[in-house]
Amino acid sequence: MSTLGSDVKGLLSLYNAAYLGTHGEIILDEAISFTRNSLVSALADLKPPLTTQVSLDLETPLCRRIRRLLARDYISIYQEDATRDDAILELAKLDFNLLQSLHREELKNITIFARDRLVECYFWILAVYFEPYYSRARVITTKVIAHISILDDIYDVYSTLEESQRLTEAIQRWDAKVVHQLPEYMKDYYLKLMHTFKEFEDLLASNEKYRITYLKEAMKDLSEAYFEESKWRDQHYIPTLEEHLQVSLISSAYPMLECASFVGMGEIATKEAFEWITSFPKIVQASAIIGRIMNDITSHELEQTREHVASTVHCYMKEYGTNVHTACKKLQVLVDDAWKDINEECFNQTTFPIALLQRIVNFARMIEILYKYIDGYTNSSTKTKEYISLLLVHPVPL
Structure with missing residues (x-):
């Protein structure tokens, strides 16, 4: 270790590799701490571009960073490397800018009844897949997350419990004829939801249309979870952590979104894949744990300033009689364990291709970007705005 201690690049490689550890690999846990x-300690004595590379990886290890931002960062790092190949650098810049122009056109063409979050929604899904051949899938999943964003607001902010119940029942029935049962302000949303899912079906080939059935069922599960949380809120009920997670892992919307992410993909997304993704497998549970807990840790204080369902932080505090700091620290352990679950699922033999598992991993990676320090989705004028600018506004200078 004394030899490795003076080899910064070696330390950085070991640091990043150690985050691919699974349960029981204590030596890798120790390696993370050591590296x-x-x-x-070495950071102050380093020179660019190594300083930049080490700083970025210390903030978020390589395996948890979203690929598109990683590419943008590495182009800048490589440009400062004295041993760079200028032809490769130019090709990387041209490739990035060409793909960026495609993403901009894609975003421009997406129109949906949504709150002022469409760009943030697209940015979120861009982390899940950026490749040009996933354009259809990206558009579909962006529209799904935009609808979910509105639905979350309706349950969380605007509706009474009785109105929430009506909306939940209408979504369970999935029939435009029941729209008259809804309050006036919900009707446009409900009809648009029906219409958008029909649009998705029209985009799919005849042998793919069955996928919408799975998507509808996932939306029904999500609405039921939102309604259950509405009841907890109005009853001022604070469940145990286990009880909370049984509902809030679904209300994290990640099981729904990960199902949606398969809908627009090609032949690789088979019926067996949809049966699997909607069975709430271990890797989906793990991504939902990461999404739910990191969201709660960064937003629980703000949400408790208004009428809101108890977060996992408050449930833990009540159940175990701890303070906020201890609760957040203990919950972070669950997040770290969830990442190990994801690693295990990706390393283990599976009947499903890595291209499908990668969508789920990328959803978890996005949480690391959006919720590491603050709620970067709600407060998108902060670091999130910078990320969006890098990926969608400013080309790489040639």
Whole structure:
């Protein structure tokens, strides 16, 4: 270790590799602690571009960073490398800018009844897949997350419990004829939801149309979870952590979104894949844990300033009699364990291709970007705005 301690690039490689550890690999847990401390100590004496590379990886390890931002960052790092190949650098810049122009056109063409979050929604899904051949899938999933964003607001902010119940029942029935049962302000949303899912079906080939059935069922599950949380809120009920997670992992919307992410993909997304993704497998549970808990840790204080369902943080505090700091620390352990679950599922033999598992991994990676320090989706004028600018507004200078 004494030799490795002076090899910064070696330390950085070990640091990043150790985050691919699974349960029981204590030596890798120790390696993370050792390499992190060593890299932090060495940081002040490093020179660019290594300083930038180490700083970025210390903030978020390589395996948890979204690929498109990683590419943008690495182009800048590689440009400062004295051993760079200028032809490769130019090709990377041209490739990035060409793909960026495609993404901009795609976003421009997406129109949907949505709150002022469409760009943020597209940015979220861009982290899930950026490749040009996933254009159809990206558009579909962006529209789904935009609808979910509105639905979350309706349950969380605007509706009474009785109105929430009516909306839940209408979504369970999935029939435009029941729209008259809804309050006036919900009718446009409900009809648009029906219409959008019909649009999705029209986009699919005849042998793909069955996928919409799975998507509808996932939306029904989500609405039921939102309604259950509405009841908890109005009853001022604080469940146990286990009880909370049984509902809030679904209301994290990740099981629904991960199902949606398969809908627009090609032949690789088979009926067996939809049966699997909607059975709430371990890797989907893990991504939902990461999404739910990291969201709650960064937003629980703000949400408790208004009438809101108890977060996992408050449930833990009540159940175990701890303070906020201890609760957040203990919940972070669940997040770290969930990442190990994801690693295990990706390493283990599976009947499903890595291209499908990668969507789920990328959803978890996006949480690391949006909810590491603050709620970067709600407060998108902060670091999120910078990320969006890098990926969708400003080309790489040639």
